[in-house]
Amino acid sequence: MVDVLENKRAATRFRILVEIAERQPAVSQGEIAEAVGVTSQAVSEYIRDLVDEGLVEKEGRSRYRVTKEGVDWVFQSATDMRRFVDHVTDDVLGSVQEDAAIAEADLAEGQTVSLSLSEGLLHAAPGDDGGATGVTTTSAEAGSVVGVTGFEGVIDLEPGHVSVLQVPPVRSGAATDTADIASACENVSIVTAAGVEAVAALREAGVEPTTYFAAGEVAADAASRGMDAVVVATQDTVGRVTDALRDASVGYDVTQ
Incomplete structure (x- = not known):
């Protein structure tokens, strides 16, 4: 279990650190106490411990700032919670939900099927291959859509990587090396563009972008489904792209 969910003290530390980060450097312990639901004295004790541990630094009376170590702790805790929520929604609640899959063969209603991801889409094949399984809720011909519920097991999935x-x-008036762009996009199914210059550079390289809307979010979703992706972004928009990739906890690299 994630510490901030399993341990009440860790959960309170997390919330107080977030409140300090939101209000810094002028921090009202009374406001934090009201937001978190503890006494002002408890907030004072927590902050004193956080300062001692190097997660918060005191800059003066009622002036505090979260240190780099504190930011790292909050970020790691938030990431752990996100993964736990994903586990609950995907693995636990997903087992009682119905989802759609591509039938890889003719399937009958109530049939046990093996589940896999291919090109980012859920596929169902007859039988149990020892991996993730489900039970069909409809009948379907090969290549058509079939309903699946009763999910068990975990789909074997290697997360994709995003190249930015x-x-x-x-x-700037600077030239773009379209040869490098064309090379990076070879054998990649998802190519997104952020910015007009990025769209133009891709087209000059002979590559039509999959989309030029929500480029980072689309690439992140593809990577979470096991697909590699390329995002071409102007230097003005690359920050928004990497923010979306970090939020989705997918692997990426940035090159110029």
């Missing part, structure tokens, strides 16, 4: 390529904004 930067291109200069038009105002």
